[in-house]
Amino acid sequence: MNCEVCQLKELEVEHFEIREVLRCILHTIVFHRALGLVRPKDIDLELFDITYVQCGDIEVEKKIDEKIEQFVSWVEKHPNKKSEICLSFYEVKSKHPSWFTNKIERLDWEQWHINLNVTQHPKPKAHSGKSHHSKIVVDPGESASEERSVRRASLEVSLREVLFQIIKFVNEKKDHVPPITESVIYFPYEIHIPSSSDSAFGMDMLKRIIQTGHPTMLS
Amino acid sequence: MASSHSNTHTEGAKMEQIITEFFAKSLHIILESRSPYMSSRNYSGEQAIWSPSSSSSSSSGVRPRDKWFNLALKECPAALENPDIWRQSNLEPMVIDVILVQRPLVWDPVNCSPKKDFGRNISSKERCPFSWNSDQEELGCEAKTEKIIERWIVQYESRRLRDNCSGSRRSSNTLHMMYKKSVLLLRSLYATVRLLPAYKIFRDLNSSGQIRTFTLTHRVSSFFEPFTRREEAEMLLFGFTPVDTSCGRLCLSVVYRSSLSDISLESSTPMSTQFIPDYVGSPLADPLKRFPSLPVPHGSPSSLPFSRRHSWSYDIYKASSPSFSFSPSPTHSESHASISNPSSRRLPPMSLPPHPPETSSIHKKNTSFDEYYPSPNFTPSPSPSPPIYIPGNHLSKSLLRSESAPVSIPLAKLASSPVLSNRQNLPPSPPLKGTRYGNPRTDTSTGFVQIGASDEKLFSLGKDDIRKYSGMKISSNSSPRISFSRSSSRSFQDDFDDPDFPCPFDVEDDDMTDPGSRPESFDPRGLLCDPHEPGGLFPIRKSQDAAVGELVRMLKKAPPLRQDFSTSVCLSQDKMSSSSLQEQQASASIASSGLVASKTTADALEELRGYKEMKKDLLLSQAGRSNTSANDTCMQKSTTG
Numbered sequence: 120m121n122c123e124v125c126q127l128k129e130l131e132v133e134h135f136e137i138r139e140v141l142r143c144i145l146h147t148i149v150f151h152r153a154l155g156l157v158r159p160k161d162i163d164l165e166l167f168d169i170t171y172v173q174c175g176d177i178e179v180e181k182k183i184d185e186k187i188e189q190f191v192s193w194v195e196k197h198p199n200k201k202s203e204i205c206l207s208f209y210e211v212k213s214k215h216p217s218w219f220t221n222k223i224e225r226l227d228w229e230q231w232h233i234n235l236n237v238t239q240h241p242k243p244k245a246h247s248g249k250s251h252h253s254k255i256v257v258d259p260g261e262s263a264s265e266e267r268s269v270r271r272a273s274l275e276v277s278l279r280e281v282l283f284q285i286i287k288f289v290n291e292k293k294d295h296v297p298p299i300t301e302s303v304i305y306f307p308y309e310i311h312i313p314s315s316s317d318s319a320f321g322m323d324m325l326k327r328i329i330q331t332g333h334p335t336m337l338s
Numbered sequence: 339m340a341s342s343h344s345n346t347h348t349e350g351a352k353m354e355q356i357i358t359e360f361f362a363k364s365l366h367i368i369l370e371s372r373s374p375y376m377s378s379r380n381y382s383g384e385q386a387i388w389s390p391s392s393s394s395s396s397s398s399g400v401r402p403r404d405k406w407f408n409l410a411l412k413e414c415p416a417a418l419e420n421p422d423i424w425r426q427s428n429l430e431p432m433v434i435d436v437i438l439v440q441r442p443l444v445w446d447p448v449n450c451s452p453k454k455d456f457g458r459n460i461s462s463k464e465r466c467p468f469s470w471n472s473d474q475e476e477l478g479c480e481a482k483t484e485k486i487i488e489r490w491i492v493q494y495e496s497r498r499l500r501d502n503c504s505g506s507r508r509s510s511n512t513l514h515m516m517y518k519k520s521v522l523l524l525r526s527l528y529a530t531v532r533l534l535p536a537y538k539i540f541r542d543l544n545s546s547g548q549i550r551t552f553t554l555t556h557r558v559s560s561f562f563e564p565f566t567r568r569e570e571a572e573m574l575l576f577g578f579t580p581v582d583t584s585c586g587r588l589c590l591s592v593v594y595r596s597s598l599s600d601i602s603l604e605s606s607t608p609m610s611t612q613f614i615p616d617y618v619g620s621p622l623a624d625p626l627k628r629f630p631s632l633p634v635p636h637g638s639p640s641s642l643p644f645s646r647r648h649s650w651s652y653d654i655y656k657a658s659s660p661s662f663s664f665s666p667s668p669t670h671s672e673s674h675a676s677i678s679n680p681s682s683r684r685l686p687p688m689s690l691p692p693h694p695p696e697t698s699s700i701h702k703k704n705t706s707f708d709e710y711y712p713s714p715n716f717t718p719s720p721s722p723s724p725p726i727y728i729p730g731n732h733l734s735k736s737l738l739r740s741e742s743a744p745v746s747i748p749l750a751k752l753a754s755s756p757v758l759s760n761r762q763n764l765p766p767s768p769p770l771k772g773t774r775y776g777n778p779r780t781d782t783s784t785g786f787v788q789i790g791a792s793d794e795k796l797f798s799l800g801k802d803d804i805r806k807y808s809g810m811k812i813s814s815n816s817s818p819r820i821s822f823s824r825s826s827s828r829s830f831q832d833d834f835d836d837p838d839f840p841c842p843f844d845v846e847d848d849d850m851t852d853p854g855s856r857p858e859s860f861d862p863r864g865l866l867c868d869p870h871e872p873g874g875l876f877p878i879r880k881s882q883d884a885a886v887g888e889l890v891r892m893l894k895k896a897p898p899l900r901q902d903f904s905t906s907v908c909l910s911q912d913k914m915s916s917s918s919l920q921e922q923q924a925s926a927s928i929a930s931s932g933l934v935a936s937k938t939t940a941d942a943l944e945e946l947r948g949y950k951e952m953k954k955d956l957l958l959s960q961a962g963r964s965n966t967s968a969n970d971t972c973m974q975k976s977t978t979g
Contacts, residue, residue, distance in 0.1 A: 151525050154518065156400065158410040159528060163541075170532040170541070282533055286526045290579035293519045299408070 121295045122227050125288045127281050129201070129234040132274060137194065137237060138187055139164050140278060141204065143171045145183045145310065147282055148206055148231050150174045151289045152296075155304030167275040171282065176304060186310040193313055194237050205311040206231040210297060225309075228295055231285075349513055353583055356513070357428045357494050359406045360520050360588055364492050364527060365434065365558065366417040367409075371531045372436045372488070373416040374543040374554055407521045409528065416556065431493035433562040436536055438598075440483045440552045486569075488536050488594040489562065496586035512584050519581040520588065526578060527590060535598045565593070572596070 132140050143164060150159065153174035160173040173180065190204060209225040297306065404410035531537060540554055565573060577591035 147529060150529065151522065154408060154521050154525075156405060156408040156410065158404075161532065168538065170537065172529050172532065279533060282529070286530055286533075289522055289526050293522050293579070296518065296522065298514060299518055299521065 123292045123295050124230045126232045130277050131236045139166050141187045146173045147171050147285050153305035154299045190312040201236045202313050204233040208306045208308045366411050367528050368434050368490050369416045370414040407524050428494045430560040433559050434490040435486050435557040436488035437555050438485045438487045442481045490592045492590050516583050534594050
């Protein structure tokens with residue numbers, strides 16, 4: 120089975136935007152991989168004029184929220200860093216079952232790499248001591264808020280692009296998706312967030328690459 | 339051979355069915371998010387019942403058509419109307435045009451029905467794509483512009499079978515693969531329709547209550563007129579990856595306007611103010627709101643009743659009356675009603691605006707009320723009580739908190755049920771009315787001092803005494819308390835009919851001499867706050883003084899409650915030796931609170947002494963008898979022995 124990898128466009132987000140952006144992206148991906156009977160839920164983002172879809176499963180929502188909170192905690196300890204969240208769908212297979220070993224391993228058949236660049240911009244200030252020095256200079260407070268709104272609009276456009284990127288990927292790559300089973304609502308998945316150290320994060324990536332197996336391997 | 343042929347035929351039939359259902363499902367997905375008012379975006383009832391975690395086959399809330407492609411959608415009648423128009427053949431494409439209809443700004447809402455039938459499916463493009471009322475057209479509502487903002491094309495492209503299915507296994511695999519890919523395609527379609535610009539219009543139309551100058555409608559047909567070059571220039575194409583089948587492929591694409599900013603999407607004047615009958619606190623939802631809506635000041639509505647330092651009781655028990663006025667003056671009545679009207683409670687607690695801006699108006703009205711009911715002993719306080727701003731707490735909680743001055747017992751009931759509808763929620767005025775001071779002047783002064791000095795203690799005692807005395811007094815038939823109760827209940831009933839009935843404690847009883855004093859007679863109740871709510875006291879001392887004075891006057895005229903007092907005396911007698919001072923204080927405080935025995939403290943003490951003497955006598959007599967009997971016994975023994 121091929122493991123399809125999709126690298127999503129990098130998004131520059133502020134700390135308070137992380138949750139909404141991640142929820143939007145993760146739920147959209149999982150919705151497209153929840154091929155069991157679902158009743159979708161429309162969620163309107165508060166920060167952006169975007170409506171995304173959830174599969175409606177409470178466990179999925181809970182798991183995603185937990186991972187997002189872990190990521191937010193990590194971001195707080197590692198501010199102003201580029202980070203990647205990997206959402207992988209896997210199959211559980213037993214490898215070389217024998218009398219002595221019955222190793223069960225997970226084989227990723229799809230990986231989504233969500234790239235975020237968490238930045239912290241100075242908050243807009245109402246008053247600035249430098250404003251009176253120049254008549255031409257706009258009040259920094261106003262310009263900061265304008266910058267924020269411009270960034271927000273840009274992020275919204277980028278987020279839409281990411282969502283369309285997901286939709287296009289889902290449409291273009293269908294052969295690698297495992298068959299639908301009646302009892303399964305969504306394929307098993309795992310969300311990998313950066314760990315405490317970058318090296319460990321790199322090791323995690325290496326492990327995932329190893330687990331996915333050779334691209335030419337077929338099931 | 340025959341079996342393989344039959345299997346192929348079966349597979350072919352299944353594929354045809356999948357294709358047919360694919361058309362239906364895609365139409366449903368598109369119209370569900372493009373057909374305003376017909377589909378319920380916020381349709382949560384169905385969603386709440388259905389549990390996605392349950393098995394698809396065993397879930398009782400899943401309709402058969404929901405199981406197709408494992409996508410349970412909300413009801414969309416538009417998608418179910420005229421299903422056969424385009425279903426003559428799977429080979430015919432299904433074209434769904436989403437049309438933005440803009441009406442002129444000058445629009446007669448009376449004649450142009452807001453009920454739009456967006457779900458009209460037409461087979462001919464020559465027909466009007468939407469169904470306004472014919473009257474609208476007659477009235478000149480034809481000056482509308484239509485613009486196709488989206489065109490969805492669903493079609494099945496068949497190809498010649500190059501090689502027939504050789505085995506059932508292969509076609510089965512193909513079928514499963516085709517079905518899986520169809521599921522994926524429809525998932526992405528569901529997400530895509532919500533990302534396109536037209537969805538915003540749909541969402542605004544569904545969520546906003548404003549009368550819009552535009553609306554969305556749709557047209558489903560099996561053919562379409564190509565766009566002009568100019569229109570094409572404004573459109574973008576998004577094509578979904580086709581799903582290959584054994585005999586062709588399913589194609590789905592959309593041409594949409596990339597930007598709708600050039601289209602004037604203005605809304606007309608908002609809907610006229612309407613009275614919401616079933617809103618929170620309405621007469622239907624809450625018996626408190628039995629009166630028509632009154633203009634509510636901009637200030638915090640729920641704080642309005644509680645800002646009145648004299649008439650919070652009115653607010654509790656009479657606030658629902660439109661004619662409920664602390665002032666007999668019609669002009670004042672309206673204003674007061676507007677203040678104290680719990681129709682203000684109609685507003686959800688979360689919508690309470692900040693109160694301070696309306697302080698001045700409220701206070702002004704409070705003052706006017708006070709002027710109408712001047713206390714004989716106290717001058718009306720020119721400075722109104724500071725408003726009690728109630729943040730967005732629950733209304734009952736706000737009542738509790740702001741009514742901490744009032745008696746706690748009615749408060750508890752207020753929190754649970756509408757006050758006016760529950761006659762048991764009468765304030766403990768019976769005790770107030772039914773009691774009197776033996777020496778009102780003295781005790782009043784004492785009580786007054788105590789009210790001013792030890793309010794908390796007074797309130798704590800008052801709270802218990804309220805329960806005690808209210809219970810006792812209710813049992814009495816001769817007491818005006820009963821009449822009070824009746825009158826109070828009558829007040830609840832007749833509030834709306836009798837504009838001159840200002841006070842819930844206004845009774846038919848002749849004991850109440852001064853109607854004007856009645857409202858203030860209940861002011862002391864305002865002093866009886868829950869000891870756990872220290873912040874609930876009205877900090878205006880003058881109002882308390884006036885209240886005390888009125889109470890004293892009332893108590894003077896109230897008939898004695900001999901049996902009650904005797905009970906209370908017996909209770910206090912046990913602690914007489916060590917708590918005489920406390921009794922004095924207690925009785926004085928009780929008297930000042932209004933929940934006192936009918937007699938003064940001095941009388942009570944006198945009686946107490948009398949009883950002490952009687953007790954002494956009894957004990958002595960008993961002792962004497964016992965000695966006598968003992969002596970007799972001894973004598974008898976000695977006689978017999």
